[in-house]
Amino acid sequence: KNTVHRICSGQVILDLATAVKELLENSLDAGASNIELRLKEYGSELIEVADNGHGLSPDNYESATLKYCTSKINTFSDLQASIGTFGFRGEALSSLCAMSKLSIITRTAEQSTAVRLTYNANGSLASTEATARAAGTTVAVQDLFKPLAVRHKEFKRSIKREYAKLICNITTVFGSKASDTLRPFHAEAGESAHITGFVTKAGVSSGRAGGDRQFFFLNGRPVDMPKASKIINEMFRSLASPAAAGSRPMAVLDFHLPKDSYDVNVTPDKRQAFLQQEGMLLESLRQELSKLWEPSRS
Numbered sequence: 001k002n003t004v005h006r007i008c009s010g011q012v013i014l015d016l017a018t019a020v021k022e023l024l025e026n027s028l029d030a031g032a033s034n035i036e037l038r039l040k041e042y043g044s045e046l047i048e049v050a051d052n053g054h055g056l057s058p059d060n061y062e063s064a065t066l067k068y069c070t071s072k073i074n075t076f077s078d079l080q081a082s083i084g085t086f087g088f089r090g091e092a093l094s095s096l097c098a099m100s101k102l103s104i105i106t107r108t109a110e111q112s113t114a115v116r117l118t119y120n121a122n123g124s125l126a127s128t129e130a131t132a133r134a135a136g137t138t139v140a141v142q143d144l145f146k147p148l149a150v151r152h153k154e155f156k157r158s159i160k161r162e163y164a165k166l167i168c169n170i171t172t173v174f175g176s177k178a179s180d181t182l183r184p185f186h187a188e189a190g191e192s193a194h195i196t197g198f199v200t201k202a203g204v205s206s207g208r209a210g211g212d213r214q215f216f217f218l219n220g221r222p223v224d225m226p227k228a229s230k231i232i233n234e235m236f237r238s239l240a241s242p243a244a245a246g247s248r249p250m251a252v253l254d255f256h257l258p259k260d261s262y263d264v265n266v267t268p269d270k271r272q273a274f275l276q277q278e279g280m281l282l283e284s285l286r287q288e289l290s291k292l293w294e295p296s297r298s
């Protein structure tokens with residue numbers, strides 16, 4: 001039975017990108033406004049999605065990971081309503097249990113502590129223990145595909161290609177037609193700082209919408225970076241598309257900085273960052289962008 005389950009599961013979770021997509025959709029279904037995705041070794045060791053959604057209610061701890069169990073439909077009329085949610089098949093977590101080591105940390109708004117749940121391969125609950133966490137859910141998928149020996153070997157071998165598929169999905173999420181224009185971005189800034197992420201070579205949104213396709217992170221946390229955004233848009237206008245006025249590139253950039261070199265407490269919502277070496281960081285951003293958008297390069 002386990003084998004059958006494994007084979008079926010392998011058809012729900014085909015690869016790294018579908019695993020991540022299912023987890024992100026669950027977070028969106030849970031009403032999350034903030035979702036963090038963490039990958040270790042391109043996701044082959046760990047995929048972790050943390051959200052600030054409504055959490056799992058205790059009566060859902062056992063059933064969340066059972067096949068065809070979904071908390072999203074209770075009656076037939078729910079079926080219509082659930083067209084608005086991404087998932088109602090109840091197969092993703094069940095499949096992930098069969099193909100990895102799955103654990104969940106979750107807390108609802110009503111609960112005073114969080115709970116850490118681990119699951120067996122057949123989807124049954126293996127352990128529960130109290131832990132600390134703000135309201136929301138963290139789902140951790142360890143060693144994806146390890147129980148499927150052949151698939152696991154292939155997965156490990158082609159992990160960078162798998163990761164590239166994930167990047168295509170990022171583009172899909174952002175609704176861009178420009179998947180072939182997304183470029184990895186890397187800029188060194190001095191000894192201990194660097195900027196990584198993706199920038200498009202072509203414009204993907206109209207100017208009116210502002211920075212709606214530009215996302216900045218500081219050591220993985222979302223922050224506003226109006227100065228970086230301004231540099232990106234100005235350089236794009238002058239180098240990449242002097243003719244197509246008004247279009248803007250998409251950018252997802254993570255600034256990796258030493259912990260003691262910035263302060264995010266300058267505004268109550270902690271979204272604005274004060275950077276000690278802002279000038280140097282922005283300059284290295286500028287230099288790498290000029291290489292990317294240099295008109296002579298294809």
Ligand code: ADP
Pocket residue numbers: 022026027029030051053054055056060064065069070071072086087088089090091092093094137139
């Ligand atoms: P489906 O999304 O089709 O219901 P899944 O296997 O993806 O099935 O998830 C099973 C159940 O686990 C969901 O119905 C939901 O109740 C719960 N769940 C999964 N992820 C989350 C999350 N991030 N926040 C809250 N509940 C979740």
Ligand code: MG
Pocket residue numbers: 022025026086087088090092
């Ligand atoms: Mg789902």
